[in-house]
Amino acid sequence: MRIATWNVNSVRQRLDHLLVWLKDCAPDIVCLQEIKCVDEAFPREAIEALGYNVVTHGQKTFNGVALLSKYPLEEATPRLAGDDDDLHARFIEGVVSLKTGVVRVACLYLPNGNPPETEKYTYKLKWMSRLLEYSKERLKTEEPLILAGDFNVIPAPRDVHNPAAWVGDALFKPQTRESFQALLGLGLTDALRAVTDAPSQYTFWDYQAGAWQKNWGIRIDHLLLSPQAADRLTGVGINKHVRAWEKPSDHVPVWIDLDLAAA
């Protein structure tokens, strides 16, 4: 089973890329972030035509997440628990049933948090704290769980071209990285780091300053696996070539393969 995540930076602007990539990569489950539209405006028919079930949690203009799955999505639930006043569309989870049991996938778009001296960073840290609580609860079930999305966290210096330039940034500040490490401390595995120690495994390149051409990237799109999922991990990939397409997203897809028997 292949599970992928991609921040598309507007699903309507990126629909052609998304359809081509879905055919090439052939993921079974996809987590999309920054769809940047309300649910009614999501191009669901074109995606359903490729054999996917679709659930969305969108909002006008900003944010927005979606789950695509070749298997029926059960228990599709938007919003991360812990703050009823948080109206940003940044989280949706779903469950699929296989012969061997269920797989739960949480699709998330973690707040950017810049500038760090503002309430935006406070919001980011609180969101990460809520994600930690959510993960604690879900891990108790001892089922395959995948947290996939744009975490807006650079986990370590090897995950950024020029660490010195990012020390004060909300994506790389010590408190941000510590909060991410707390997730791993629960027993979650960073899938990419389970298969390689190599530096420069970037998933995002800024549109500005020729960042792509200079390979000034950062690794901020992640798939975190519960022990029951990590035990089944057989492969991880970053579809870097997608960043070279015409009018691309600034993020590229990341995928994992799990050895789970199909339904």
Next chain:
DNA sequence: ATGGCATGGATACCATGA
């Protein structure tokens, strides 16, 4: 070329992002 952006949604620029 010595500075290089993209998106949506109100326009005839702005907020947001990372």
